Amino acid sequence: MSDEPMLPPIPAIGDVLDRKKNLVEKKHSVIKCGDCKADFSREFKPGDFVFKKLTDEECEKCQQTNSLTIIEIYSEWVDPKKKS
Numbered sequence: 001m002s003d004e005p006m007l008p009p010i011p012a013i014g015d016v017l018d019r020k021k022n023l024v025e026k027k028h029s030v031i032k033c034g035d036c037k038a039d040f041s042r043e044f045k046p047g048d049f050v051f052k053k054l055t056d057e058e059c060e061k062c063q064q065t066n067s068l069t070i071i072e073i074y075s076e077w078v079d080p081k082k083k084s
């Protein structure tokens with residue numbers, strides 16, 4: 001019998017962090033122009049939702065400002081350290 005206190009095992013946190021990839025979620029909104037029928041994507045902005053009408057942005061193709069609707073929102077995981 002020994003009087004030594006039992007120490008909890010120390011987890012190897014550094015090892016786990018080193019291996020885990022630091023990915024960042026990047027959201028995009030796909031916008032369709034009702035005027036020229038073009039669709040394009042841009043970075044997601046707070047307040048965006050599918051079927052939202054954008055009245056304060058202009059179409060990349062025809063510069064209309066009253067025909068844009070968000071048709072899709074998607075996200076991808078990117079490595080911020082990697083230059084794309």
Ligand SMILES: [Zn+2]
Nearest residue numbers: 033036059062
């Ligand atoms: Zn357009």
